[in-house]
Amino acid sequence: MRIKKRLQLIASKIPKGSKVADIGTDHAYLPIYLVTEGICPKVIATEVLPGPYLKAKENIERFGFMDRIELRYGSGFKPLTSKESDVAVISGMGAMTIIDIFEESKQIASSFQTIILQPMKNVAELRKYLLTHCYKIIDEDVCKEDGKFYEVLTIKSVGTLAFVEADVLFGPILRHKKDPITVSYMKYQEKHLKMIIESLKDSRRTDSKQMIFEYKKRLDVLKEAIK
Ligand SMILES: C[S@@+](CC[C@H](N)C(=O)[O-])C[C@H]1O[C@@H](n2cnc3c(N)ncnc32)[C@H](O)[C@@H]1O
Structure with a gap:
């Protein structure tokens, strides 16, 4: 089975043989891929909406994986019990939904060995939540699909955690990576921040000066981070 780059990247972060829970599975492509490729013997897939739930059920049945992919109805981690899965995946949702x-x-949430997250937007907000709630970011990756960048965060729950602003804004791991896709993602972010600053210069907003100051500070953090 062929899946898109974003889901392939997520699958590559899952250790072979893990018990995985895919939260908000939608079409169930990720669980089907994990079983087909022999990465996971069994997967629990959850869904909160009836439409996607039925779509997942149909696809699981079409592949004949009813004994290997268990589909459960409900919100987030609620259909699971503690220690039932080693790895949880939450992908394709906004940061606020993930929070x-x-x-x-x-x-x-704190009982999994590892959680893999792929937020669609507000990644900095998500990192801030995770770091302030003692979830250590143990790896970060980025891929580009159909002209859009996607970040994938691998996290684990720890006792205590210290972090700095650059960790929240640009990632504790990602900002140090020098592979071509990450470098082009950081350049894209730098260009985006400069564009925001330029557009604020022409803005009639009463707080534009303050916002320019904030975005310039963010740009300085990025430049320092990727030096
Ligand atoms: C855009 S799809 C992403 C599907 C798949 N995870 C992926 O990455 O391709 C988001 C799915 O998450 C489901 N969803 C949203 N909030 C949820 C929640 N609280 N619990 C479970 N599923 C949820 C939606 O119904 C939808 O099917």
Whole structure:
């Protein structure tokens, strides 16, 4: 089965033989790929909306994987019990939805060995939440699909954690990576920040000066981070 680069990157972060829970599975492409490729013997897939739930069920049945992919209905981690899975995946959702999922099931969230997150937007907000709630970011990757960058965060729950602003804004691991895709992602972010600053210069907003100051500070953090 062929899946898109974003899901391939997520699959590559899952240790072979892990018990995985895919939260918000939608079409169930990731669980089907994990089983087909022999990465996972069994996967739990969850979904909160009836439409995607039925789509997942149809696809699982089409591949004949009913005994290997267990589809459960419900929000976030709620359909799971502690220690049932080693790895949880939450992908293709906004950061705020991901934070809500952590907030509604704090105990289960902290029970996984590893959680793999692929937020669609507000990555800095998500990193801030994770770092202030003692989730260590143990790896960060980026891929580009159809002209858009996607970050993938691998995290684990730890006792205590120290971090700096650059970790929140540009990632504790990612900003040190020098592979071509990460370098082009950092350049893209630098260009984007400069564009925001330029557009604020022509803005009639009463707080534009303050915002320019804030974005320039962010740009300095980025330049320092990727030096
Ligand atoms: C855009 S799809 C992403 C599907 C897949 N995870 C991927 O990365 O391609 C987001 C899915 O998450 C589901 N979803 C949203 N909030 C959820 C929640 N709290 N619990 C479970 N599923 C949720 C939606 O119904 C939708 O099917």
